[in-house]
Amino acid sequence: MKDFALSGPFPFSAIVGQEDMKLAMILTAIDPGIGGVLVFGDRGTGKSTAVRGLAALLPPITAVAGCPVNSAHEGDIPDWAQVTDRHVIEKPTPVIDLPLGATEDRVVGALDIEKALTRGEKAFEPGLLARANRGYLYIDEVNLLEDHLVDLLLDVAQSGQNVVEREGLSIRHAARFVLVGSGNPEEGELRPQLLDRFGLSVEVTSPRDIDTRIEVIRRRDAYDRDPIGFLTNWRGSDMDLRARIVAAKRALGQAEAGEPILRDCAELCVALGSDGLRGELTLLRAARALATFDGVTTVSRDHLRRVAPAALRHRLRRDPLDEAGSTTRVERVVTEVLG
Amino acid sequence: MSLGEDRWQRVNLALACFALDPAALGGIWLRARVGPVRDRVQKGLETSLQGLTLRRLHPGIGDDALFGGIDLAASLAQGKMVRTRGLLGGSAVLVMPMAERVKPGLAARLASALDTKSGLSLIALDEGAEPEETLPRALADRLAIHLDLADQCLSDAPELALDPADLAEAAKLLPHVTLPDGAIAELTEVAARLGIASLRAPLQALAVARASAALSGEDRVESADLTLAVELVLAPRATQIPASQDSPPEPQAPDPPPAPETQPDHAKDQDQIDLPPIEMLLEAAKAMLPPDLLARLQAGRASRRAPGATGTGAAKKGNRRGRPLASRPGRMGGDARVDLVATLRAAAPWQAMRRAASDQPDRLHIRMSDIRLRQFQETSDRAIIFVVDASGSAAMARLAEAKGAIELLLGEAYARRDHVALVAFRGDGSEVLLPPTRSLVQTKRRLAQLPGGGGTPLAAGLRAALELAIMAQAKGMTPSVALLTDGRANVDLAGIANRVQAGLDATAMARAIRARGWPAIVIDTGLRPTGGLDVLARDMGAPYLPLPRADARTLSAAVDASLTPA
Structure with missing residues (x-):
């Protein structure tokens, strides 16, 4: 396995606190099929730091150098791409930022206007979704993103395929990525249909405890002053975590969830009144990923209990007259059902 | 040293600190109107930042200019691709005048550039006049130094000493x-x-x-x-x-020492x-x-300004999607989308002539003037403004129904694009309890503490609603007003209990609302509907609806039905 580069983003394992968020991100790294992670909370709580740190921690991917969608083998290169450099190289797991206010053209890709106008060629200019293939797509302020764009993103994230049918183009390419969205619920909320499409959701807040806050500042300051030294110090922890994630990924196929666990999943979702079956499926997948992360192959009730808030919190029916937050409701039902 | 001189001293230090380590500080948020004081600060910056590249941005800047893009005019003229270099490439100090007009999209892009690219820093020159006109918070958070020079006298602001x-x-x-x-x-x-x-x-x-x-x-x-x-x-x-x-x-603050002079119980005694x-x-x-x-x-009220501050930056012009309209000629760049077919159609008649005039007969000749852009027509969001009587004469129960109705309407607001606002009036004036919002979280928090009791300053309530509605319209929403009262106005605009004047003031405000042509509804919550309110409703150009036993559900249905624009 290749070693770390000596400079890089803030190490994932050096992030203080925010255990829910870190766990949710690790689970999606183990099983990208869980779907995206939605992080709601205050500014400056390390959301983007965590995404970047996690991607840097993951083993690099092997990809064809000139391929716009990071294909692993020459055979996977989409037919529309004119790839000149066909060497297979290692590159870090991509993390692509989707800026607020990005146009649909930039996201899904569009007709390459420049080639069309200057050379009269009909060529496809890949968008951000192509670049995010096999990596992470990070959207800050996802709740301020235009609804149709969020719709489109979630659709692609779930199907793993980006299909462009417009301006006389008919193009498809692989777009498998983990979607990480973040935002502040006070500035606007997401439609329930969209919320449901995210696999896991976590709420983060600035740490209230002074000592934790001091530790955050101390580590960040140490990183800013001497990034190389800081990365070297934390490399051990990051490598351990990487090894655990890689091992968990490998063990995912063997993870077993017995009949009683499936029943528990269903009962939890029925008790919470979540729409559709996506809740059960995500809950199961997340619990399985957590089990392998813990190094066991059997999913237990404890695993369910630990992932239930993240997997179900955002799937509840909105009750405008209920004062209790969704997290409280999930926890209450989890205690009732699982004991 | 006077207050102003003292502050100027700090400005001087702030600029010096920034000049020393622009990247670590992220930037300066300078709030001051254009004038000699700001000119002095800018001059000081230019002296202290010698050797660094200063680049100017404007708040309407597009992605092409920020990140680099295709220089379309040059590309078309030369027949090969010509790229422009983005402002964010390389290390530089960005200077942005009129920073209060930055849209959230640009703010997010700049913020992420400041986070990820080393060597970039931003000086935001905020010229906002109103407290709401301000730099988007996402961006302000990244700029270390916040300076407000709104009331700095020039006499207290000598040339900055930066060597x-x-x-x-x-x-x-x-x-x-x-x-x-x-x-x-x-x-x-x-x-x-x-x-x-x-x-x-x-x-x-x-x-x-x-x-x-x-x-x-x-x-x-x-x-x-x-x-x-x-x-x-x-x-x-x-x-x-x-x-x-x-x-x-x-409880989060670890018990502070009893006296500031002696603090033996601190862990860091050696320092x-x-x-x-x-x-x-x-x-x-x-x-x-x-x-x-x-x-x-x-x-x-600080909290209202803090989390969801509604500056020019946060304002969204309701431009989500829409019906396509006919294309129009225009320049490429920013968010504009080129309508390729229309562009080619515009260029087609000229091809023979252009080919003859050019030395490249086999290619398509497109000029800048041929470019057609797509346009969309969007319908704007609704802002329903509830004006609720919280006076002693209106029972507390009605207030509770209004709260319930607001929450119900908001619960459905995702689909309908409704924003909801709440004005309550009681005692000698009115209060905006909830500025237009779609956030259920925020609403619940605000509505939890709605006080009641006192006189009925109907006119003050209507005036607050009018102001809110004007603000909402400026942000591209369609305001509508729902008045819930039992109609015995007895406090006038000046806050004095005077039944006659109060009635006149209320009528005047109602007519002002009517003059704007906004949909409105008057709901009489009195147990025995009196005659006065239907007159007021007529003055407002609004339907009058006596609902003595309204519950939250009928109320929200009634408001929804009558405010839907025909």
Whole structure:
């Protein structure tokens, strides 16, 4: 396995606190099929730091150098791409930022206007979704993103395929990525249909405890002053975590969830009144990923209990007259059902 | 030294600190109208930032200019691709005038560029006149130094003394500046006590403290440096006034020492000589809090401004999607989408002529004037403004129904694109309890404490609604007004109990609303509907609906049905 580069983003394992968020991100790294992670909370709580740190921690991917969608083998290169450099190289797991206010053209890709106008060629200019293939797509302020764009993103994230049918183009390419969205619920909320499409959701807040806050500042300051030294110090922890994630990924196929666990999943979702079956499926997948992360192959009730808030919190029916937050409701039902 | 001179001194220091380490500080948020004072600051910046690239942005800048893109005119003319270089490429100090007009999209892009690219920093020149017109918070959070020079006199603002040679000297010293133990802890705690949630602020304060130490030729951060950092970075971000040591504000603050002079119970005793006690830093911060902030905090309104601040930047013109309209000629760039077919159609008739005139007969000839852009027509969002009578004569129950109706409407607001606002009137005036919002979270928090009792200042309530509606319309929403009252106006606009004048004022306000042509509804919640309210409804041009036993559900259905624009 290749070693770390000596400079890089803030190490994932050096992030203080925010255990829910870190766990949710690790689970999606183990099983990208869980779907995206939605992080709601205050500014400056390390959301983007965590995404970047996690991607840097993951083993690099092997990809064809000139391929716009990071294909692993020459055979996977989409037919529309004119790839000149066909060497297979290692590159870090991509993390692509989707800026607020990005146009649909930039996201899904569009007709390459420049080639069309200057050379009269009909060529496809890949968008951000192509670049995010096999990596992470990070959207800050996802709740301020235009609804149709969020719709489109979630659709692609779930199907793993980006299909462009417009301006006389008919193009498809692989777009498998983990979607990480973040935002502040006070500035606007997401439609329930969209919320449901995210696999896991976590709420983060600035740490209230002074000592934790001091530790955050101390580590960040140490990183800013001497990034190389800081990365070297934390490399051990990051490598351990990487090894655990890689091992968990490998063990995912063997993870077993017995009949009683499936029943528990269903009962939890029925008790919470979540729409559709996506809740059960995500809950199961997340619990399985957590089990392998813990190094066991059997999913237990404890695993369910630990992932239930993240997997179900955002799937509840909105009750405008209920004062209790969704997290409280999930926890209450989890205690009732699982004991 | 006068207050103004004192502040100017700090401006001077702030600029020097920024010039020393622009990347670590992220930038300056300078709030001042255009004028000689701001010119002096800018001149000072130019002197101190010699050797660095200064680049100007404008708030309407497009992605092409920011990140680089295709120079379409040159590409078309030369027949090969010509690229422009983006402003964000390479290290530079970006200067942005009219920063209060930055849209959230641009703010997010700049913020992420400041986060990820080293060597970039931003000076935001905010010329906002109103408190709501301000830099988007996502961006403000990344800029270490916040300066407000709105009421700085020119006489107190002599030329800034910034000597490039001194700065070069200090820059050499900067990497060797050390921090005393406990400085991090102190700054973090001061930030927490001032109610600053973001953890970027203490980091930026540290950077300022280091730069300030280097400026004074020290290789160790001293107490004066920490004080300066608190004044420049932390004080302007305060969202609460730190409680004095007698009454610790929250359980989160580890029990502050009983007296500021002696603090034997602090863990970092060995650094007593170097570090000012936290209380002293807090005092410094308190002295820096603007007097109007104190007033705002006392009125409990700071929180409204804080989380979802609705500056020009946050305003969304409801431009989500829409029906395609005919294309129009225009320039490429920014968010514009080229309508390729229309462009080709526009170019087609000229091809024969252009080919003849050109030496490349086999290619398509497109000129800038052929470019057609797509246009979409969008319908704007609704803003339903509830004006609720919270006076003694209206039973508390009605208020509860109104609250319920608002929450029900908001629950469905995702699909309908409704924003909901709430004005309550009672006693001698009115109060905007909920500015237009779609956020259920925010609404629940606000509605939890709706007081009742007192007289019925109907006119004041209507006036507040009118103002809200004008604001909402300026943001591209379609306002509508729903008045819930039992109609016995007895307090006039001036807040004096005078039944006759109160009635006249209410009629005048109702006519003002009608003149704007907004949909409205008057709901009579009185047990025995009296005659007065239907007259008022006529004055407002609104349907009159007596609903003596309305519950939340019928209320929301009635409002929804009657306010839907035909």
